[in-house]
Amino acid sequence: MIAVFVFFFLLVIGTPIALVVLFTSLVGTLTYTTTAPNVVIAQMFAGMDTTTLLAVPFFIVAGMIASKGKTSEKLVQVMNLIFGRLPGGPVIATIFTCAFFAAISGSSMATVIAVGSIMLPQLKKLGYPEAMNIGVITAGGSIGILIPPSAPMVMFCVALSSSVGKQFMAGFVPGILLAIAWAIYTLVVCIRHNYHFEAPKVAFKEGVMVVIKALPALFFPVIVLGSIYAGWATPTESAAISLVYVTIIEMFLYRTVKVREYVEMFFTGLLNSGCLLAIIAAATALSWLVSRMQIPVLVTNFISGFVTSQLGFLLLMMVILIIAGCFVDVIALVVIMAPVVLPLLSVYGVNPIHFGIVAVMASQVGYLSPPFGTNLFVSMKLSKKSFGFVVRGTLPYLIILCIMMLLCVFFPQLSLWLPTHMMG
Numbered sequence: 001m002i003a004v005f006v007f008f009f010l011l012v013i014g015t016p017i018a019l020v021v022l023f024t025s026l027v028g029t030l031t032y033t034t035t036a037p038n039v040v041i042a043q044m045f046a047g048m049d050t051t052t053l054l055a056v057p058f059f060i061v062a063g064m065i066a067s068k069g070k071t072s073e074k075l076v077q078v079m080n081l082i083f084g085r086l087p088g089g090p091v092i093a094t095i096f097t098c099a100f101f102a103a104i105s106g107s108s109m110a111t112v113i114a115v116g117s118i119m120l121p122q123l124k125k126l127g128y129p130e131a132m133n134i135g136v137i138t139a140g141g142s143i144g145i146l147i148p149p150s151a152p153m154v155m156f157c158v159a160l161s162s163s164v165g166k167q168f169m170a171g172f173v174p175g176i177l178l179a180i181a182w183a184i185y186t187l188v189v190c191i192r193h194n195y196h197f198e199a200p201k202v203a204f205k206e207g208v209m210v211v212i213k214a215l216p217a218l219f220f221p222v223i224v225l226g227s228i229y230a231g232w233a234t235p236t237e238s239a240a241i242s243l244v245y246v247t248i249i250e251m252f253l254y255r256t257v258k259v260r261e262y263v264e265m266f267f268t269g270l271l272n273s274g275c276l277l278a279i280i281a282a283a284t285a286l287s288w289l290v291s292r293m294q295i296p297v298l299v300t301n302f303i304s305g306f307v308t309s310q311l312g313f314l315l316l317m318m319v320i321l322i323i324a325g326c327f328v329d330v331i332a333l334v335v336i337m338a339p340v341v342l343p344l345l346s347v348y349g350v351n352p353i354h355f356g357i358v359a360v361m362a363s364q365v366g367y368l369s370p371p372f373g374t375n376l377f378v379s380m381k382l383s384k385k386s387f388g389f390v391v392r393g394t395l396p397y398l399i400i401l402c403i404m405m406l407l408c409v410f411f412p413q414l415s416l417w418l419p420t421h422m423m424g
Contacts, residue, residue: 003028017332018278025285040285047284051236056151058239061269062246063105067114069250069257074214088190092183094119098140099179102147103221112141116382126197131393138379139397142364147175152331159338162352164235165228166419170353178404216249283335290339300343313348314409325366334359357415361405368398
């Protein structure tokens with residue numbers, strides 16, 4: 001009880017989640033075990049002793065550089081060529097730009113900032129309702145962690161001892177289906193309300209030049225993800241490739257990022273990565289304590305007493321993650337809960353890759369849900385609109401996300417078909 005009180009007290013007063021977990025681990029070790037407290041430090045180092053985690057800072061820094069440079073602008077131009085003539089075409093183009101940029105940045109916030117800073121002014125100028133524009137940007141950005149590469153997916157895989165390559169591949173089908181569902185909803189709304197404000201017409205030759213100039217950005221996910229799936233590189237090596245590739249594109253090809261800006265973004269990205277890796281380290285210490293106290297066995301026996309099916313277990317976990325995600329980062333939550341969740345996955349025969357996708361989608365819901373949805377605050381800053389206005393604009397897209405998450409729960413093959421058939 002003392003450790004639980006410490007956890008919630010530190011959480012309520014706004015202590016960073018890594019410190020919350022670390023102090024809880026330390027208090028629990030001193031209170032409930034006879035082991036020397038330096039075991040906490042030893043477990044933290046053990047949790048960080050994996051090369052897979054090196055992928056996290058590489059992907060985060062690469063995403064920051066791409067969001068500051070011209071990569072997102074080139075993608076917007078190509079998507080406008082493809083979808084710009086449809087009813088609501090520029091808005092639909094925004095959705096698919098977010099989906100494609102997600103395959104470059106691996107970050108929700110980076111996607112909102114990169115695409116939103118370009119498209120919000122354009123959509124407003126064309127005459128589309130601001131609520132729709134903001135909703136599309138806010139929700140579309142969340143797809144940054146579902147379509148690979150994804151830093152949260154790497155952390156889930158380390159926590160759940162699953163394959164990063166398979167987890168990446170599992171995100172493609174749900175991610176593409178989600179983008180299509182959002183696009184269909186947007187198309188229906190635009191037809192119903194007669195929102196048919198087309199993107200400016202582009203001559204054929206000019207369109208060809210737009211595509212040619214965008215080729216380096218379009219090839220980004222092919223090179224980075226293809227190297228993993230072809231077996232040429234590990235996820236960590238692929239992350240390093242992504243950083244080198246985006247550096248070449250933005251510094252030497254598009255020439256939009258200066259050396260000084262690059263250094264600043266590099267260290268900012270490392271700082272952000274450090275925060276995530278600190279959560280992993282602290283969570284490993286807490287996992288050791290939880291296992292030492294036999295809590296996974298107690299929880300497994302308790303839940304298996306009233307949840308009798310795999311579907312029931314997944315629905316229960318979905319509800320827990322969505323509710324908790326409104327207040328706590330789901331990424332940190334899953335990492336912390338890993339020692340309890342892993343035995344339950346075995347008991348109910350749930351594939352860790354499938355659970356990882358459900359958890360990632362729960363994270364998306366958390367990014368879009370009040371009171372602490374990160375994407376909501378980023379969109380507020382971009383659009384200079386109130387919190388309530390952003391929430392109302394995002395709500396239809398959030399509902400569609402929840403429906404898609406339910407579909408992934410009921411139909412595991414939506415996430416498992418691709419990794420099963422392409423990676424054995």
